[in-house]
Amino acid sequence: MNIVVCVKYVPDATADRSFDSSDNTVDREGVDGLLSELDEYAVEQALLAAEESDGEVTVLTVGPADAADAVRKALQMGAHKGVHVEDDDIAGSDAAATSLILAKALGTLEYDLVFFGMSSTDGTMGVVPTMVAERLGLPAVTYGSEISVDGSTVTVRRDGDVATETITASAPAVVSVTDQSGEPRYPSFKGIMAAKKKPVEDLTLSDLGIDPSEVGLDAAGTKVLSFAPRPPRSAGEIVTDEGDGGVKLAAFLASKKFV
């Protein structure tokens, strides 16, 4: 079974992320980037599924030159080859345009399953997997917390808001996985060395037959009008428990009419 895992290079979620005031897009210069933490879970599940069937894992990303770091990390974890779509005209693309590029790139690859993380750690929309499935006419089984592949059938357990569901689909299919699906492996020293020799194909929009007017900031279906840092919360009252902490807590809640 051959698997493509789609990954995103994102600004480090633990750093001070911000916006670029020239075009109101995410500032990708001022903060170090890395493979989105949530995508590591997808790489792990892709590797497990491929290992069982002696298949290959291709890691696919869309992003600027630095996004090669995200591809490399997945190759170090064990993916077999990489595809990096990079083009200046992609900058500012929204989720819909990103899904178009991914869908076109997937069209050049052979796959049974396409894995995604549940969402990126920057945009956090979580809609790209479904959008790609929609464009390719594929079923999507999303937010999988437990994934099993049996022959050409993929089954996931999803912990929904009101129920735990078992969802199944036949390959080819899109699968997105949560951070409950299993701890991602760390690259081994051998994996890090081997990754240097693994092939990475660089593609542009024209390689994929995409007109630049279909993607980028100008093609986006939404527009950020303004952004502002959330005002810092005014310093609250902090008391040290001296045997009456619970009483004071209840008194505060009563003063706010919660009791």
Next chain:
Amino acid sequence: MSEILVLVDHLDGAVRKTTGELLTLARRLGTPSAVFIGSGADSAQAYLAQYGAEKVYVLDAPELTEYLVAPKAEALAQLVSDKQPAAVLIGSSAEGKEIAGRLAIKTGSGLLTDVVDVRAGGDGVETTQSVFAGNFTVEATVTKGTPIVTVKPNSVTPEEAPAAGAVEAVTVTVSDAAKTARITDSKPREATGRPELTEAAIVVSGGRGTGGDFSQVEAFADALGAAVGASRAAVDSGWYPHSFQVGQTGKTVSPQLYVANGISGAIQHRAGMQTSKTIVAVNKDEEAPIFELVDFGVVGDLKEVLPQATDEVNKRKG
């Protein structure tokens, strides 16, 4: 007034509170029409009318609910094409966002997810979103197609505004292509007797500091009529089920009151609760970052503080 479609979130006709919130927001943009997919519309109609639905479109066919979201998205796309609404509002659940994502591609429309406020702007729908773990507020608008907006629970208090709620049965065709991902089993969550986490007005959470014993957290939650949440550390340790996790990879909550107990306040957790109106924390470590967020904090052992607070709350309730 232009028509606004609101997708009803319900379980066999029992409408979830988030739908009342969507209808309330939809009234700011135009005339709400509820879109009810599945069975049980009869028991939902009164609620939908009460909160301002002028029309209730009922789409009831087994293939709409036996499969994953694709058929619902197809049905909505047909309604959008027929009715030409000024916007579509959907709840920001996992399913809601998937339907919205498919609908956006089908209709060539702009999509805004996880918004916390909606209003009519000069050029159409304007929204407010809270991004980067709640550290930034973003105002945005849709520039293409029919604005599709998913709204976070608890973004607004549902307000009644009785309307006709005229039921109109709608027949849609579901393509075979949409019948590919099937729900083979669905186990309703065990009833806890507590409010649903994302809908609750008060959430009481426990983290590493509980040491694995959530009994004090649960007792305090029950005294306040609150939902119980857990940090990722507590969930990863197997102390509480994942469906109760608050944080970036769990549920995002925005209640009137959030009480964090034995939770340090790592960015992962803050992403899920930072927009709560009032924040209270109990933690042994006075340096815990959670105290930067609080309106009221107690530096102390939750095993001492919570039982005392629970007694005091119960006493005050009389």
